Amino acid sequence: MLxxxxxKAGYKETMILQDISLSLPKGKIVGLLGRNGVGKTTxxxxxxxxxxxxxxxxxxGEQEWRKNRPxxxxxxxLAYVPQGREIFSELSVKENLxxxxxxxxxxxxxxxxxxxxxxxxxxxxxxxxxKGGDLSGGQQQQLAIARAIISNPxxxxxxxxxxxxxxxxxxLIRDVLVKIAxxxxxxxxxxxxxxxxxxxxxxxxYILDKGQMVVHGSCDELNEELLHEHLAV
Numbered sequence: 001m002l003x004x005x006x007x008k009a010g011y012k013e014t015m016i017l018q019d020i021s022l023s024l025p026k027g028k029i030v031g032l033l034g035r036n037g038v039g040k041t042t043x044x045x046x047x048x049x050x051x052x053x054x055x056x057x058x059x060x061g062e063q064e065w066r067k068n069r070p071x072x073x074x075x076x077x078l079a080y081v082p083q084g085r086e087i088f089s090e091l092s093v094k095e096n097l098x099x100x101x102x103x104x105x106x107x108x109x110x111x112x113x114x115x116x117x118x119x120x121x122x123x124x125x126x127x128x129x130x131k132g133g134d135l136s137g138g139q140q141q142q143l144a145i146a147r148a149i150i151s152n153p154x155x156x157x158x159x160x161x162x163x164x165x166x167x168x169x170x171x172l173i174r175d176v177l178v179k180i181a182x183x184x185x186x187x188x189x190x191x192x193x194x195x196x197x198x199x200x201x202x203x204x205x206y207i208l209d210k211g212q213m214v215v216h217g218s219c220d221e222l223n224e225e226l227l228h229e230h231l232a233v
Contacts, residue, residue, distance in 0.1 A: 001026045001187045002047065002078070002155045007056035009046045015054065016042045018211045024155060024187040029177060031202035032191045033231060039211045040191045041083060044157050047189075048080045049073050060155075074103040077154035081161060085144040089133025093124055093143055096132050100147035117146050120176045138169035145173065149180060155187045156180075162194045170194065174201050195231070207231070 002024040010016035016039045024030050034040050045051040047058065049070040058065040060076060068076075087096050094113065101109045118125040121142040127135060132143060141161055148156060158177075162170045178201050181188050192198050198205060199219045207215035207222075207230045215226055 001061060002189075003059050004047070005057045005059075007043075007046065007058065008054045009042065009051055009056075010054065011042075011051070016211050017046065020056070020208075020211075020213055022206055022213065022216075024189055025203075026154070026187050027181055027185040028203040029181050029188045029190055029201050031198035031205040032189060032208060033193075033195070033198060033205060034208035035231060038208045040208055041159055043208070044080065044082075044159050044189070044191060047157060048078065071103075074153075077152075078157070079103075079148040079151070079153035079155070080157045081144050081148045081159065083159040083163065085140050087132040087135075087140055087143050087147070089131065091132055092129050093132060093135070094128045096143055096147055097124070097150055100150040103151050103153075114150065117150055120179065121146050121172075138165045141165055141169070141173065145176070149184075149186075152184065153186065155189070157189050157191075159191045160193060161190070162192055162197055170197060177201060195227070 003022065005021050007017055007020040008015055020043065032040055032043070042051065046053060049068055053066050060078070065073065088099070097113050097117065123139055124143060124146055127139065132140065135143060145158070145161065161173060165173070174197050177188055177190065180186050190198060190202065202219060205217065205219055205222060206213050209230045214230055215222070
């Protein structure tokens with residue numbers, strides 16, 4: 001569904017990513033692991049069109065996406081939940097969710113929140129009229145993910161969604177990601193430091209180190225030696 005080949009990108013003259021290749025198939029969760037500062041968030045920003053590509057190819061299906069702007073990518077079916085959630089704290093939960101429908105043509109936008117959002121995240125229905133800024137961290141993360149998936153994207157990019165979240169909510173979010181990947185045939189790229197979460201839900205894993213993909217394979221193919229070599233602080 002979404003793929004990159006021999007990608008190089010960075011900030012001005014500093015190339016953070018070197019010769020990156022990655023594929024996100026439909027209905028699969030792909031985990032992206034790596035230490036802090038190795039380029040994981042940079043890669044997500046490149047995929048979303050927030051940073052330019054210096055070299056290489058970004059493809060969405062059969063379409064080459066190197067020059068597509070972020071709003072074009074969103075309308076085509078790419079959704080992004082950045083680190084830090086970035087919900088609108090002064091807007092209500094309902095207003096935040098309705099903003100997630102903006103990528104859809106006006107004729108296709110529902111006037112009410114789809115019921116499946118509340119099936120996945122029941123707490124949001126209870127707090128529909130509460131301001132986003134009044135929610136707990138775990139509730140805000142549920143809101144951020146719900147806002148991203150409310151338009152039924154084909155690809156979902158997540159940057160550290162489990163950061164600072166209590167274990168019960170981590171489990172809830174993990175279970176929801178597995179459900180939407182399978183039920184919606186959605187491709188998910190999960191950037192996450194919680195190794196147990198990544199290994200428990202991912203179909204395939206990449207490890208990024210110093211701007212390069214150094215390991216890729218199924219979870220069964222990742223041994224302790226590889227994980228320690230590239231992830232241990």
